[in-house]
Amino acid sequence: MKFDVGDKQSLTAQVYKQLRNDILEGRYETGTFLVETKLAEELGVSRTPIREALKQLELEDLVISIPNRGVTVQGISKPDIDDIFTIRHLLEGQAAYWAAQRINQEQMDQLTETIALMDMYTTKNDAGNLARLDSQFHDTIFAASNCRTLKHILTSLHQNVQRARRSSLSIPERTHKSTEEHHAIFEAIQAHDAQRAKELMEAHIMNVKK
Amino acid sequence: MKFDVGDKQSLTAQVYKQLRNDILEGRYETGTFLVETKLAEELGVSRTPIREALKQLELEDLVISIPNRGVTVQGISKPDIDDIFTIRHLLEGQAAYWAAQRINQEQMDQLTETIALMDMYTTKNDAGNLARLDSQFHDTIFAASNCRTLKHILTSLHQNVQRARRSSLSIPERTHKSTEEHHAIFEAIQAHDAQRAKELMEAHIMNVKK
DNA sequence: CAAGAAAAACATGTATACAATAAAACAAAA
DNA sequence: TTTTGTTTTATTGTATACATGTTTTTCTTG
Known part of the structure; x- marks a missing residue:
């Protein structure tokens, strides 16, 4: 799944929407580590928009960030x-x-x-x-x-x-x-x-x- | 005001706390633009931690981000x-x-x-x-x-x-x-x-x- | 073979370079 | 003088390179 720069929204916003949706749809098991480099490659963007999207998700409590370790998905039960x-x-x-x-x-x-x-x-x-x-x-x-x-x-x-x-x-x-x-x-x-x-x-x- | 790398907390967290405090103390006029490069220079860090801190503040509604323009402080009345x-x-x-x-x-x-x-x-x-x-x-x-x-x-x-x-x-x-x-x-x-x-x-x- | 230390691999944290976009300044024409 | 189009400049958005810390693997040693 590649993202398009032609879209009017910022890449960060697109990534955010995608990840959020995937989490709410239950596409990730609870506790799964979301690895920045892996997501970046999968979505065809650099780590920067990924990081920013994850920050937002963290503030909404959909993922938990463990310092220097990474973020794990929390989902919603x-x-x-x-x-x-x-x-x-x-x-x-x-x-x-x-x-x-x-x-x-x-x-x-x-x-x-x-x-x-x-x-x-x-x-x-x-x-x-x-x-x-x-x-x-x-x-x-x-x-x-x-x-x-x-x-x-x-x-x-x-x-x-x-x-x-x-x-x-x-x-x-x-x-x-x-x-x-x-x-x-x-x-x-x-x-x-x-x-x-x-x-x-x-x-x-x-x-x-x- | 310089930040110390020796501190156990991440730079992002330190910047976040500082900015948050400044805003809640009313140190910025409502509507002031927080310019990333300026803050980065003032606090002696790169733009990256500044950006991440601003993202967090935006999620808490203390600042508003206007795409491609910057973030303005909202404060709290x-x-x-x-x-x-x-x-x-x-x-x-x-x-x-x-x-x-x-x-x-x-x-x-x-x-x-x-x-x-x-x-x-x-x-x-x-x-x-x-x-x-x-x-x-x-x-x-x-x-x-x-x-x-x-x-x-x-x-x-x-x-x-x-x-x-x-x-x-x-x-x-x-x-x-x-x-x-x-x-x-x-x-x-x-x-x-x-x-x-x-x-x-x-x-x-x-x-x-x- | 087991235990522990060294080292490699890997991930995040941070800095910086480059690209894209929007505002501002300016120039030219009506 | 006002308006419109162009150039410049400032600022954010994105990519990438480097630093730091953590985990895993490997190798050494008893």
Whole structure:
């Protein structure tokens, strides 16, 4: 698998995405050593982008670095995912709370648009586009919470459980229910009812978990 | 300010600590460009450790990287700190909850020891050692929660508000109160009373905030 | 044959050289 | 004077060479 310099993204970013995906897909056994020179050769780039990508993965806790020894993959297990849902339920609830208080007009417009498109694709049963809009909906709320730290943590967590969320949305019944829940959250934010937005969001996350 | 190769830590780690501290101390104006070559010269190392340190800071959201342009410092403002306390109150509450359920003997022994030392230094009014033990107490609970993600997020947040916590512990009245609260949390964990541990921890964090 | 020391192999940590890109300065034309 | 296109310069992105430390192998010695 060779990487192309023609791609607009930096090599580091491409390597990062590739490795991250491979780890989350479980393509590496836990504990495997990721050797820089080997990866560099395999991916057709120098060690530099590899090192930088590994640094990022380390900060996200997907690999562990042992000084002067190398990095080993940590992966992400089933109970890990359960725990992450619990954490997300707390944090996304808070994000919705703050969003209801702090959202600006532009973000409100964005949410309105996302919700409208969700309705459309729900009737069409288009799971692919719904997954995209789902991410967009949550991302906008993170942004509207106006808390860099929260936005940062949640964006990272969101990606980690992406696969789980995808599979949830592929169940037609869940699709409709999910859109309804998004509607309710949207209305609570529009009404600046922070407490209600929080509770609805918490319930929503726990439903996705199931 | 020159760095020493004799230090056991890697240059990257030293540079990271230095830059992080400078940013948190507010030594750089928000928006300042951190130019790799300039920093490299100032700190007496090559660009490589600088780059790696900046990558880490970017992942912690203390600087923003603009591709092909450079990184600008973000710093951390007063309202940011308030928000971080709110987030910590949620997450540390959950950590205490899980710790009460999942703690092992070794970690329990560690907590027992920390609490005993806290008592001693409280009577001696030794703020420096109390700050250290405070960190240790919370870190042990993160570890006992047995959730990598949570441990990871909280360790990072903990450092960000370290200054605020230090100043809180320098108030003698607060010192005694804080030790009492630690005691109560410790007992709840020892009794494996998850709900109570959570509530006590939440209250504790909010008290520190004030 | 076993144990330990020396050395080779190998990996990461760091420095530096080169390439690509974006901003700034400048010149020319309308 | 303003605008547009070109050149220069500064800075990041990437590759590579070298230094340092760790593991494994090999060889020596009892």
